[in-house]
Each structure stands twice: as structure tokens, then as C-alpha cells.
Amino acid sequence: MIRRAVLADIPRLQVLLGQILSVHHAVRPDIFKASGSKFSDQALKELMFNDQRPIFVYEDDKGELLGHLFLMIQEAQGSAMMPNKTLFIDDLCVDEAARGQKIGETLYQFACRKAFEWDCYNLTLNVWNANAGAVNFYERMGMTPQEMRMETIIHPHLENEQ
Template sequence: MALQIREADIQDYADILQLHGQVHEIHVEHRPDLYRSAQSTLDLHYFTELLNDEKSKILVVGNDKLVAYTILKVQEAPNRPILVPRRSLYVNDICVDEACRGKGIGKLLFQKVKDYAKSVGASSLELGVLAFNERAIDFYHAMGMNVKSVRMELEIR
């Protein structure tokens, strides 16, 4: 049976929480200066707000069990004379279950995200990825994404 992609609902919280925890632990492992382990990495109140926010959308992939999800947010450029008015779709989170990676699920979900971006009139699809996450960076490049900006840091001790 083919995997279904659909909008999330409140019943998906537990599965999304489990997937979110996988991504969070990768961040804890590579950037313990920024992230720490937590019992719950996705607050239920925040999740509910996302479900009810007209500018947000959560998509899930799976049948009986979810194997991937993404959290999307439509963003408008600030109304300033120096900026071109534009709408973008920002990918807050995207995750494929670690046991299912490399099977084309990410590509399938990413195509659905691009389709959604077009449907809301976005002129671009944007996301942030930490520099250590080379696997994700390679995936995004393979999906046609390019580097837009570089955020740098200097640790002060």
C-alpha cells in the first residue's frame, strides 16, 4: 500500500512527538552547547496552536503509523520600503523516521511541500539547517535548494 500524505490532526501528536525527538537528539549530540535532552521535545500547547494557525500547516506521511512529518509556515516580508513584497513558505521542521530514511519518503514529502508552496502563492521555499547536518544539507541540495545566507557565530568564553 502506498504511503498517504495528509494534514495532521491532534491524534497525530504522539507519533510526531516521537519523530521530533529523533531530530532533537541529533541536535543534542552535535550541539550540546545549544540543545539538551528532554522528555518531551514538542509542547502539546504549541502543537495545538500550529494546528489552529491559518498560516501554519503540518503534513504527515504514513498509514497506520507515521513515518515522516513537516511543519510549515507561510511568511510575508516585512512591509518596509526597502523590501520587495513577497511571500515564502518556511519549513520549521522536517523529519523522516530514522528506520525509513533512504527510501524516497523525504523526496515524496518535499515534493508535496513544493506543491503546497505554489498553492499558497509563495515565491520561495526556505529553511534553516545547522552546519553539522551534512546529510540534510546534501538532501536539500539534491532537492534543488541553494544557500541563501550564512549565519555565523563566535563563541565568547
């Protein structure tokens, strides 16, 4: 079952956010810390009551929270952009112990339904190129690249100083 997150979900959300951070650290240790969370408990509380940035959770029939979906409604910005509304997946995670059960696919399809329901033009997200598993997953879901962000590392030695 997918439902809106509640305050009691925060400890479990933090575990899942830690798993995502661990994956990101594995592929880009120069950017991501080895442990921690993208959001503080307070930030999660605030997001839970923000209808522009809803958090949904996937709960199994035993009441165990096995995944989450952080969404963000975005409006087109700038005079050169066509007016439209986008549903942005800020975070999609399935517990590493529950992967392979189509939970990620279920959460993704839920996001597609919400985008349709909320009259969004498209559904977008960011994914790190080095995270091959996530890239393959989103391609299987039918997503295609919209734009590419490129980089040049200027100070590689700074990685060791932080």
C-alpha cells in the same frame, strides 16, 4: 499518503521531534538538549488549527506515521524588501527507521507544490552546517544557500553550567 496532522498524531509527532532534537544535539550539544521537544503538546494543538503554520504528516498504507512537515507562511518584512510570500519549512523529519525510502523527498516535493499552490515566491528553511546529512539532502533537492548566519562562541564554559 500526506495529510494534515490531527490531534491523535501528537504522541507520534513528539517521538519524531525527539529524533530531530537528538540529531541536533549530536552536532551541537552546546546549543541543543539531549532530550525533549521543540513544541509542547499544547503548542502542537494550537499549530494544528493555524492555517499560517500547518503541520502535515506522511502516513504509510498501514496507517503508521513515518514523517512530518511543519510549514510556515511568511510575508516579506521591512521597507527595503520586495513584497513577496515565502513558504518556510520549519521542520521536516522522517523516522530514523524509515529513512532511505524517499519519504523525505516526497515531503519536500509536497512542500514545493504547496508553495506553488499558495502563490509563494520561494521555499526556504534553516539547516545546521554541521548536520551534513541534512545539508546534502537539501542540496540534492536543488536548494542553494540564501544567507549565512555566523557565530563566535564567547563563553564556552557556559556549556557545562547549563
